[in-house]
Amino acid sequence: MAHLRFGIIGAGNVGVGTSRGDSFIRALANSEDAVVSAVYDIRPENAERAARSASAQSFAEFEPFLDCGLDAVVICSPIAFHAEQSAAALERNLHVLSEVPAVHSTEAARQLVSAATRSSAHYMLAENYCYLDEVELVRRLAQDGRFGEIYFAEGEYVHDCRDLWADDEGRPTWRGQGGNTIGPGVYCTHSLGPLLFILEDRVAHVCALANETSTVAEGRRGSFNFIMLMQTAGGRTLRVRVDTVSPRPHQAAYYSVQGTAGAYESWRGLGDKPKIWLSDEHEESHCFESAAWHPLMDYAEQYIPERLAVGDEARAGGHGTSEYWMLRDFIGAIKRDEPPPIDLHRGLDCTLPGISAVESASAGGQLVSVPDPRRM
Ligand SMILES: NC(=O)c1ccc[n+]([C@@H]2O[C@H](COP(=O)([O-])OP(=O)(O)OC[C@H]3O[C@@H](n4cnc5c(N)ncnc54)[C@H](O)[C@@H]3O)[C@@H](O)[C@H]2O)c1
Structure with missing residues (x-):
C-alpha cells in the first residue's frame, strides 16, 4: 500500500515543539505507512512554518486543503472547531484523528454522529x-x-x-x-x-x-x-x-x-x-x-x-510512547478498514x-x- 497522505489542521501557535500540530508532524516523520503532505492553519505563518518542517504544502484556506488529495486529517485546532472540521473531513470520506475533546456541545455531537453515519471513512479520538x-x-x-x-x-x-x-x-x-x-x-x-x-x-x-x-x-x-x-x-x-x-x-x-x-x-x-x-x-x-x-x-x-x-524514535511525538502506539492503531484501522479502538462512540463516551x-x-x-x- 502507498503511503497514506496526512493533512494537519492547526499547526501550532506557542512555539516549535509545544503544540499538537508539531507533535504529530514529528511522530508521523517516523511512520513507514504515512506522510504529512499538507498543513492548514488560519494563520498562514503558522501553516508555512510547520509545512516547511514536514516538506509539505501549506494552506490558509480550508476547502482547498481538504480537496488536495489527502487520505486522512489530524485535527489540532482549538476545541470549538473539532466537531465541524471532523464532520467536514468525514463528508469527503477523509479519515479523522481528532484532538481532544471530540466536541464542545451535545448538539455538535449529534451533527458529528450524523456526518460519520454517511461517511465511509474512520474517526478516532486522539486520547493519547x-x-x-x-x-x-x-x-x-x-x-x-x-x-x-x-x-x-x-x-x-x-x-x-x-x-x-x-x-x-x-x-x-x-x-x-x-x-x-x-x-x-x-x-x-x-x-x-x-x-x-x-x-x-x-x-x-x-x-x-x-x-x-x-x-x-x-x-x-x-x-x-x-x-x-x-x-x-x-x-x-x-x-x-x-x-x-x-x-x-x-x-x-x-x-x-x-x-x-x-x-x-x-x-x-x-x-x-x-x-x-x-x-x-x-x-x-x-x-x-x-x-x-x-x-x-x-x-x-x-x-x-x-x-x-x-x-527512542517511538518517543518523538511526546507523552512517552503514547503518540506512537495511538498512530499505529489509527493507521492499522485504516489499512484493515475496521473501527479504531477509540471510535466516535467511544470518543464521545469520554x-x-x-x-x-x-x-x-x-x-x-x-x-x-x-x-x-x-x-x-
Ligand atoms: N492530547 C494532548 O495531550 C493535548 C495537549 C494539548 C492540547 N491538546 C488539544 O490540541 C488542540 C491544540 O492545542 P495546542 O496546544 O496545540 O494549541 P496551539 O494554540 O498551540 O495551536 C493551535 C493552532 O490552531 C490554529 N487555529 C486556530 N483556529 C483555527 C481554525 N479554525 N482552523 C485551523 N487552525 C486554527 C492556531 O493558529 C494555532 O496555530 C486543542 O484542541 C487542545 O485541546 C491536546
Missing part, C-alpha cells in the same frame, strides 16, 4: 493518555481479572497551564479567550478516557461541583477546580478532577482502580512510584496491619513486553460526561443523565 504505558499495563491486568470486579476508579488532570493563556507578547490565546467554550469539564478526557478504556464501560449519570479561582490573571475569575462524580452503565463509581490553573506541581495523569481482588494507584510525587496490590499474590490486608504496595512496573515484562522493546457535568455544576451539583452517542 489511553496509550500511556501505565494505562495499558493496568488495562491488561484488568482484562486478565487480576483486580477482580472493579467497582471504583479515579482520574485527575492537575496541570498548571496558566502560561498558555497568553502568547509571548501578552495577547490572549484561544485558551485565554475562553476557547474551551464551556468550562473545564470539557477537558475531562485525559482522566476519564483511560478509566473507560480500562473498564470498557460508559458513564450513565454525572454530578459535578466547582470552586471559583482567581489565579489566572488579575481581576479574572473562573471555576477551574472541577470535580465530577459518575455512575457507569455497569454500576461502577468514578471520580475525576480537572484543574488547569491551580499553582502547584503537576500530576496530569493520576489514576486509581479498586476491585474486589486488588487495587492500583499512580505516583503522587516525592519519589513515589505507580503501585499495585493483588490479593492472589501479596500479603493479606488487616485492620491493624496494612498490606504493602508493590511496584506496578514489576508486571511490565509479563503484560506489555512489546512496549519495553521500542526504540467527552459527553464533561459537557453534562458543566450542566450539573451550574445547577448546584444535580445528577444529570449523559446522552448515549449510539442513540443519537
